[in-house]
Amino acid sequence: MNFDEPIDRNQFPTMKWSRAFLEEHFGNPAAIPMSVADMDFQSPPAVIEQLQKRAAHGVYGYEFRPDSLFSALEAWYQLRHGWAIQRNHLEQCPSITSAIAILLDQHSNEGDGVILQSPVFFEFRMVIKSSGRRLVKNPLKLVNGRYQMDFEDLAQKAAVTQNKILILCNPHNPVGRVWTKDELTKIAAICAKNDVFVISDEIHGDFAFPPHKYTPYLTVSETAAQNGAACISPAKTFNISGMVDAFAVIPNDAYRQRFLNFAHRYQINKTNVFSTAAVTASFQEGAAWLDALLDYLQGNVAFIREFLQINQMKVSLIEPEGTFLVWLDFRDLGLDVKVLEKKLSQEAGVALSPGYWYGREGAGFARMTIGCPRQTIQQAMVNIYNTLE
Known part of the structure; x- marks a missing residue:
């Protein structure tokens, strides 16, 4: 290339x-x-080839997501990141931000506080506002040219009963931090203690520069897994953001069923034939x-x-x-x-x-x-x- x-x-x-x-x-x-x-x-090249092959078929009717897509996704996260995603924990959604919007509705009420670690991706603020929630800042600290989390401030904000959710950006957009396992473990402990649900946007997970290593939030502890959801997508990784969906990874059975019920109710989990081709080819041959x-x-x-x-x-x-x-x-x-x-x-x-x-x-x-x-x-x-x- x-x-x-x-x-x-x-x-x-x-x-x-x-x-x-x-x-x-x-x-x-x-x-x-x-x-x-x-x-x-x-x-x-494999993505382009598969899209050309799919387009040449000429029939673009209703389809389902094949087993090969999920097998490729599971293998990708296992081999590159040591994350054994269980297939039944995956729920499809149109985009990362739509998944966040759904999760905000399901884990908080209008007027509740949503914690952000600013400066952070501005669409988080937009979806909080459009959902009728309140923005609560837990600003990052710039120390000797490197951003750090303010855990003391986070503990104080999480302890406020009306603050129900933390939106985590892992890795962080725009400051470029790849959060460590220790940092993520501290977040999980603080949020679980205060019944604050964590939504982790991990769309940049494949972009970690050595020696830094992306740690999927849900893998740091069972506490994190049962009190959070991760939003993943190959959109950024393979530059296919204009055509692919995203996935919410929700290990907690009750929370996942709630998300699935919403998806069925509003029919947001339809299949796009070209998205299927692009995602499968990316995970299979994009390494x-x-x-x-x-x-x-x-x-x-x-x-x-x-x-x-x-x-x-x-x-x-x-x-x-x-x-x-x-x-x-x-x-x-x-x-x-x-x-x-x-x-x-x-x-x-x-x-x-x-x-x-x-x-x-x-x-x-x-x-x-x-x-x-x-x-x-x-x-x-x-x-x-x-x-x-």
Whole structure:
């Protein structure tokens, strides 16, 4: 796979590269698009081949998810992450956020508090608001350039009776932490003690840079398994987010039956023939492609790190332990967040996600999507340097 090869994504109505989207959100339709969290790489060859084969069949009627899909998923998580997912613990859903919305409804009531570890993926805040719940922040702490959880604050927030749920981002978007087993075990203990249900978004689980290792939340203890749910999907891993579903992993029998009843009631678990083909091929034959991708992404991180150092820029890289996103610290420039946003998007011509989108704790930061050819990274960094320095 040649990850250096640029691909024209404007052949189709792609959100990330849409000139209308760039104009609306960044005021510059010509900006280099680095805000939306998908990659500018072709999916694994096996995925493309299976989709072509499925399309050539010409009949796209009702189907079911074959045994091969579940066997491939189970083998993937067992071999790469040591997670023996039981098939009957899996429930299909249209997306990670839809699974979170369902779980919020089933484990809390309107007006209840939902704990977030900000700065964190902004759609969590949106789904909390739309469900009539209250946002309760347990902000991360930036200590010597590395984010840590504030367990003392979490214990205090969890002890409040009206706070019913913690949404965990594992690995964390946007700060790039790959949480350790010890950190996750502490979360499980605090939340179980206070009857706080944990919803763990693990869509970036396959993106951990050695020596860091992704630990599935539900595997850290039986306490975690019985008082939580994990949301997984191959969407990010294999760059197929525009066509695939997600799965909720719910070990607790009663909680899982409740989720299944909802799925049947609203008929959200229908099968898409192309999604089935893509998911099965990804898990069966995508390992070598992903290994090469992880190497390339680490090369992109190294380029950014070295560029900042060589040019002695007043911008700091928060070293990512995983994901295909980097969190950049612009605070030393002393710029107002709106001024910084305008300089980046309209003067430098680079569309980065402003840090305040992820909560006020992200003010002065920006998120860059690095799942793109290195020449794109290079042009973006040169533009930022020329504008800011």
